[in-house]
Amino acid sequence: MLRFTVRRLLQAVPTLFVLSILVFAWLRLLPGGPATALLGDKATPERVAAMNEVLGLDDPLYVQYFGFLGRILTGDFGNSLITGDPVMEEVSWAFPATLELSVAAMFLAVLFGIPMGYIAARFRGRFLDNATVVTTLVGVAVPVFFLGFLLKYIFTQEMSLLPPSGRQDVLIDATRVTGIATLDGLLTGEFDATWDAMLHLILPAVALASIPFAVIVRITRASVLDVQGEDFVRTANSKGLTTQIVRKRHVLRNALLPVSTTIGLQTGLLMSGAVLTEKVFAWGGLGTLLEQAIQQRDYPRLQGLILLFATVFVLVNLLVDLSYAIIDPRVRVR
């Protein structure tokens, strides 16, 4: 298992290397280039050339690339063009917020998605199953921002139950430890801060969870139905095992294999959903940074964010592979 983990970690290195090339190339291929972006469209060619020299853009591409790679490896992603702050600093400030939101959303999606998919499969063709299929279809089809506004309308405006936006009430002066608001309160003993942060987290997490939830329900349902018809389930029944053991040990365990793949893919997609959700709920995370960076062509920040998203995606897939190896012994040997 350890060897498997190390091997998969090493396999992630070339992936990230290729990614850095792509990000680098993308930046060079954009019309106008960073100098124009910095100086504006009306800059004279002389000023652009001067700026290119300052930025090192008149060097050969490979020199530029290795310089870029070297700086990345030391954690230097340059400074944001909007704020002038180091990108690394901005990102490390905003990342915990997005992490908190994504993890909460995925947690909800898995916690409710797998049982619902399983139940739908068991009551296949009956009311409960049909209701689930329709619900999940809606879940996939409704855009995150629409659901977000709808939730805000119901739970904030009409019922006054939950806060409409933000991560924490402005009046609460919480100590920042990890940047994950719900966790920080627990670490410092400021339980009211945690409670408030959780209230703020509910609506955005639900909105963001809707699509992965729906997908997980559908995959679980299909997978359980598939496994139920397998020969080894018949064998398990022929042994007279209780339905409980047949379901848990023989059906569910095998049915979870495709589900874990889905969870990995959905976690990657969650990032794009988070951008929209953060906008709707004024959640100060990476989505907010990304939105500003795109609007104002903040290339250094974009670069850093893209590499970060890609790295997270690679790591999540690594986790999926590991979970696969835990569930399925056939993967381990290969």
Next chain:
Amino acid sequence: MALLDVRDLSVVFKRKGTRPFTAVDGVSFSVEPGQTVGLVGESGSGKSVTSLAIMGLLRKRGAEIGGSVTFEDTELLTLSDKQLRDRRGRDLGMVFQDPLSSLNPVITIGLQITEVLERHRGMSRKEARVEAAELLDRVGLPDPQRRIDEYPHQLSGGMRQRVLIAIALACRPKLLIADEPTTALDVTIQAQILSLLSELVSETDTALIMITHDLGIVAGLCDDVNVMYGGRIVERAQRHDLFDRSRHPYTHGLLQSIPRLDAPRGEPLTPIRGSVSDNIEWEQGCAFAPRCPNATDVCWSEPPELKADDGRMLRCHNPVAIGDAVTEGAL
């Protein structure tokens, strides 16, 4: 008293939008304690469905089961799911055709054996593990102490089938049903598995229902043989009677289509013409009539009954004449 008594068993599959399909139609036979009974027929003859109906493994939805299956005075068809689960694996064991797909790929073979010991013999996980290793040893799996923690994909086909046999026999059932247990295996392994099966059932005095399309297996193993065609039993005889003088044209055809070593070189095999898809409904006449060399007008108009004839049961209007037989030595 018979250990298992199957009376007038019928299985009809019904699905919305399709014609009901009668897979098993009035099948009756019995198995004495320790006896080995063969259920022979080609694909679609209803032999596997018969075994699944006996085990209560057919899905309730879509399958209508009629008749009766009595096991030691208990009517199995009316038992609740829970009561059936109490007996399956303990009194009745089953070995399936494809050993790879019949084992759970993600748990160790050890657990797949111990779970049945824990369920029916009340053993602790530890005791069950010791017993499982002994069982694996008994079915001839080399190095059982190591193999017990391996997964099905790490074993060869023959070893997997040995594991399935160990599972089926773990609680010393009184009846074992083997559904084509060697079909998915190499010929050399087939013989090993068959001799292992016959050895184990005679050692423990377990009754065995051998389901196969291979008359060679029947010849070496079974006391009584039931030949099925189109969901009904068409001939039932003791092994020697059947092979000495098969009377039903279908059985006769099956025996003639087996290659013989003592046949003159170049002599062609005599296959049964047509296929199961040519069958007519039993209500109209004899289902085998379209493929039968002996068929006459009566075969097309009147369904034959299963009647005692010449020391056997036979369902045929025009049986093969006595004396026109294939001998067992040929196999």
